[in-house]
Amino acid sequence: MKAAYIHIPFCEHICYYCDFNKFLLNGQPVDEYIDMLLKEMKMKISNAPKTELSTIFVGGGTPTALNEGQLQKLLEGIRAILPYNGEGEFTFEANPGETSEEKLKLLFDYGVNRLSFGVQSFNDRLLEKIGRSHRVKDVFSTLNKAQKVGFENISIDLMFGLPTQTIEDFQETLNIAMSLQLPHYSSYSLIIEPKTIFYHLMNKGKLPLPTEEVEADMYQLLMMEMDKHGLNQYEISNFALPGYESQHNLIYWNNEEYFGFGAGAHGYENGIRVANYGAVKKYINMLKDHALPILEQHVETKSEKMEEEMFLGLRKNEGVSISHFREKFHEDIIKLFASSIQEMERRGLLERHGDFIRLTREGRFLGNEVFEAFLLE
Structure with missing residues (x-):
């Protein structure tokens, strides 16, 4: 086991396309969740005494939706419990406009050395259409804060195939993204998933999506622009300068094993695919009863x-x-x-x-x- 994925299922806003396990932050038992999350880590690690982790990835949801006290408690627990020596890759997902300089400094001080920001577009009209709460100016502001704190390994996510998005819109987003000269970019086409706001709009005929041909042109444009700026396409949707490839995601793509901690988290442990309960209260209650919050396990053939x-x-x-x-x-x-x-x-x-x-x-x-x-x- 080389990696650990940690899931924080809380968000301040719900994006229209998102089908990850997530809940609006207000009214959630966040402090209790963090306590039980750390308990799950202790229980699993105690059963794997020879494990050494080379990567940790904290995703969501929005991990930086936690307040500073909650974030510090989580970070302290991660560093105390997980067998990670601080020399590998430690990634946090974050949203532009929702990540203060104080939170960024906290992450940096506890050894987080890679940030992944959900930017999605450099077009305010499109950001509003997909339910993002940040705007373009927030991206520049947040990236400036992160670099001021000391972060160098920064990735941003971009999306294409969005409702009403044109090839010109995507070209403009790529131009701005490239001007930032970041070491890593991920870019995905929009996939309409069940139980999302976009899914319901599509079923009502109210989601004006680009054609498959236009979406293919956008992907072609993406590959050309990344190549032109010296970014190597090391995976279908990921581009990096040499040495900045996501080591955590490479563990997934190399079909290696990893822990999954948190509500709705998935893991691959000792040849077994493991999925945790997604409901926060169910997750908490099982751990209170000293049981691992496992929904299902599948021993792979x-x-x-x-x-x-x-x-x-x-x-x-x-x-x-x-x-x-x-x-x-x-x-x-x-x-x-x-x-x-x-x-x-x-x-x-x-x-x-x-x-x-x-x-x-x-x-x-x-x-x-x-x-x-x-x-x-």
């Missing part, structure tokens, strides 16, 4: 592990290592997936490059279709 090795590994631009696959599963990837590989190569979506099988540039546009081809019967 060898076939499932091999499928996931392909789904996840093909997200990376380097692809899946043939030799590593053989070493890990004692199977020949070329024989095991012969028909799928041949078909995807014939269509120009997959290629072999030395020891790796990887998506072609064209394949990145149809990634999900390629991944499905590697489902074993």
Whole structure:
């Protein structure tokens, strides 16, 4: 186990597209939640005495929605309980405009060394349309504060395929994003998920989305702009200067194991996929009763592990290592997936490059279709 994901499910506002496990902050038992979150960490770590973590990622929700006292309690607990020596990657998600200089200094003082800001767009009209509470000026202000405190490893998220968004809108957002000269950018197309505000609007015919062709043009533009500015596309949606790739996310894409702490958190522990209860009160009450808040566990079969090795590994631009696959599963990837590989190569979506099988540039546009081809019967 090399990594830990910690979930803070509280937000000051709910974005229209978000389907993560989250709750409006007001009226929530936040202090009690933090107590039980730290208790869950202690319980799991006591059962894994030889564990050493190389990455910690605190996500949400909005982790920085916590007040300074709550944030300090969480940070103190993380550093006291988790077997992390402070030399790896320690990431916090944050929202522009909701993160004070005092909170940023607190994060920095407790060893957080990477920040991921949910910017989404540099267009105030679009930010309002997707339910974001910040505006463009807040992004500049928050980034200035973070850099003043001492943060260098900063990433921002951008979205495309938004309602009424044009290719010109996205070009403007990319121009501004590139002017910031940050070491890491993530950019995702909008996916309409059930139980979101956008899902209900779409069902009523009230969500004017760009066409698939325009969305593909936006993705093409994204890749061109990132490449032009020296940012390496190391995964379908992620771009970085050399040495600034997200080490935590690479653990997911390399299909390695990790702890999941918090309400609704998922983990992969000792070959078992684990999901916690999402409801905050259920999560708290189970831990009060000294029980781990596990909703479901799934022991993975060898076939499932091999499928996931392909789904996840093909997200990376380097692809899946043939030799590593053989070493890990004692199977020949070329024989095991012969028909799928041949078909995807014939269509120009997959290629072999030395020891790796990887998506072609064209394949990145149809990634999900390629991944499905590697489902074993």
